[in-house]
Amino acid sequence: SQTIHQWPATLVQPVGSPLSLECTVEGTSNPNLYWYRQAAGRGLQLLFYSVGIGQISSEVPQNLSASRPQDRQFILSSKKLLLSDSGFYLCAWIGGRTEAFFGQGTRLTVV
Amino acid sequence: AQKITQTQPGMFVQEKEAVTLDCTYDTSDPSYGLFWYKQPSSGEMIFLIYQGSYDQQNATEGRYSLNFQKARKSANLVISASQLGDSAMYFCAMRELMYSGGGADGLTFGKGTHLIIQP
Numbered sequence: 269s270q271t272i273h274q275w276p277a278t279l280v281q282p283v284g285s286p287l288s289l290e291c292t293v294e295g296t297s298n299p300n301l302y303w304y305r306q307a308a309g310r311g312l313q314l315l316f317y318s319v320g321i322g323q324i325s326s327e328v329p330q331n332l333s334a335s336r337p338q339d340r341q342f343i344l345s346s347k348k349l350l351l352s353d354s355g356f357y358l359c360a361w362i363g364g365r366t367e368a369f370f371g372q373g374t375r376l377t378v379v
Numbered sequence: 380a381q382k383i384t385q386t387q388p389g390m391f392v393q394e395k396e397a398v399t400l401d402c403t404y405d406t407s408d409p410s411y412g413l414f415w416y417k418q419p420s421s422g423e424m425i426f427l428i429y430q431g432s433y434d435q436q437n438a439t440e441g442r443y444s445l446n447f448q449k450a451r452k453s454a455n456l457v458i459s460a461s462q463l464g465d466s467a468m469y470f471c472a473m474r475e476l477m478y479s480g481g482g483a484d485g486l487t488f489g490k491g492t493h494l495i496i497q498p
Binding site: 302310311312314317327356358360362365366368369370372373375 | 383412414416421422423424426429431470472474476485486487488489490491
């Protein structure tokens, strides 16, 4: 079965510092991978998706970027964090018609 | 226009009662899937139930059932015999399957309903 690993679980970073969140998937190959962000008390907003190595599509312009260096690895980055980047970040694997699984999430607080 | 609308920001329900969480959606795609997720305070998104647009029967998974009314574009989640552990945020989501392509068929989420089960 598919498993999604996300780390770290919690992160407190100062404004202007860099960010790197990692997501890895097990139990599937060539997955479609997604990064979502959830602001406090809100629904999920799609940030990036990737259909393969090196292929990244952005849904929302922001100071974040994503990379897919390996088939089962998806990374979310920022060179300089803003206060507005605070939130709960979720990595997702969406496969067949009925399959959509999420990692445990990373709670990011920018101070 | 919002693709997924959840009109109940919060609900209080007595334990053991049935709960209906509302979800309406908007799409012109003839092929789509509807998902419900539970998000406890820990933050993880727990998959509950799925309904495909061409499914003839309403989906059921244990205490969860989906009241799918296609003509009304409604996909309400019904939780029977609620338990204290059901207290959480609940999200309705949609995936459009025909018109989107190249991996863009991610899930679109509603804003959620905060369900609190009272003893």
